[in-house]
Amino acid sequence: MAWAGAGALQIYLPIAEMPVSILLLLAMGAAVGFVSGIFGIGGGFLMTPLLIFLGLPPAVAVATQSAQIAASATTGTLSAFRRDAVDGRLALVLVAGGFCGTALGVWFFAALRRAGQLDLVIVISYVTLFTVLGSLMLTESLRDYLSVRRGTARPRRRAGHHPGYFHWPLRMRFPRSRLYASAIPILGTAVAVGFIGAILGIGGAFIMVPALLYLFRVPTAVVIGTSQVQVLCTALLAVLLQALLNGSVDPILALILILGGVFGAQFGARAGRNLRAETFRFLLAILVLAVGLRFAIELVMRPTEAFSVTPSETRR
Amino acid sequence: MTRRLLLLAALFAASRVDPALAERLILSLSSNEVAIGSNYTGSRLVAFGMIERDGQNVPRDGPFDIVVTVLGPREGIVVRRKELLGPIWLNRSQQKFVQIPSFLGVFSSRPVGEIMDGAMRRKLRIGVDAIVNAPEFTIDRGGDDDPFRAALSRLKTRDSLYVENPRGVTFVSEGFFRAAIPLPAVAPVGSYEVEASLIANGVVVARRQANFELVKTGLEEQLTELARERPFLLGLGTAGMSLMFGWLASVIFRRD
Known part of the structure; x- marks a missing residue:
């Protein structure tokens, strides 16, 4: 907490009720924005732990970074539309599922908090989800990379050969994604992502992107644009709900994070365009795995301070 | 808001103050309202006080000591302890503290341990330890909560929210003293109580109280009010801000 206030140019955050260094926040917003621009993810899973580490109340951190995600996603969505890299139909299905999942997740979040098990569930979810997903x-x-080096190109997917869940009922055609599959697994994924996202306080695009890439084999270019649309909608909903239900959106903090984030995202998007698909997947895997390991280390290391003080829940 | 802590302290004090004694305390603060603006990074108040004597009684001799205790607005907190379960560390046991001072400052002219003995300190709630270990500090459940109390005190001290300064009160001249009260930036807004005690030979001779408010002003105040009164508007505004800056960046950086 001490070094959150270090350095010049301090500003007092009215809702978080503490001063922070503007430059530090701008830099953090830019760095996270850059990463989110590259991968087409919201960056919430990076920003939330960083803000909490700075000493901000978790409720304020979770709520306010949604605003930054929304801003970065706006830029990403606009540029994706300009490049015609959005599958509108797919985005619609994802947003619909995401909203249902978010509502369910918010309800479950409250139930866990009443039971006093929220912290545990959050940390364990982070560890399991991120390490498993990252390792996969x-x-x-790596397998892709090795087979390319050996010259024995792995067989690409053959036309007509699809996983079974593509053939479930309610098949929909998504021409832009070269996908003809049942809407049920897609909706299910979107609900699950929205649910997990609401509990962990993240946008969830980092789960959505690999899901679309690996489960539904949507082309990389379309995945990023489409997930940006979904992130934008979810993040806007999150900002509204958090402000309304928890009163924990700090507009000053949001402004600083947005300013750093939108410009970082611009450079990120540009860098992402020059990345080859294999490099892209490799880097995203490393990033997700790193966050998972970081939480795992926190879980198994003997803490330097075993005690922690948190404000007890007050009903608003 | 219940003020058990102060009430009890005051009760004890009343029983200890001998009405026949001749000293009175006068206490004044450098400010009764501390404003939080956009550049707020903590504040510093000064408490001034004077020891008045009426001429009728024989002035006591021997040293006087002053202890200034500052209590911030009450808050409820939970202290949790991480314990090893199999290979992992988890928050397992916890202790709730319902009405503790969010800020606690004890400033004295000498270390409180030299001013009076431990039993008396605990009785009169003089010093951070005495206040934290007082029975009314928590819903007592035997001695089980002792490590939690100690941790609470340690963590609050780390954040400069619990302060004890044995040189915090200085005598400017005979009978006239001042105490600087440092408020860290994370000290919560609300009403703060300042109490000065005049102690002679380990007995409280006189007490005097004063108050100050820590308040947000200007934009900070308006935004806090908006978040409380019209949260949907604040949410809409923030969401609008996100959309506007996102769009702005895409216009600025457009390269077609």
């Missing part, structure tokens, strides 16, 4: 992605991407 990394293995996949």
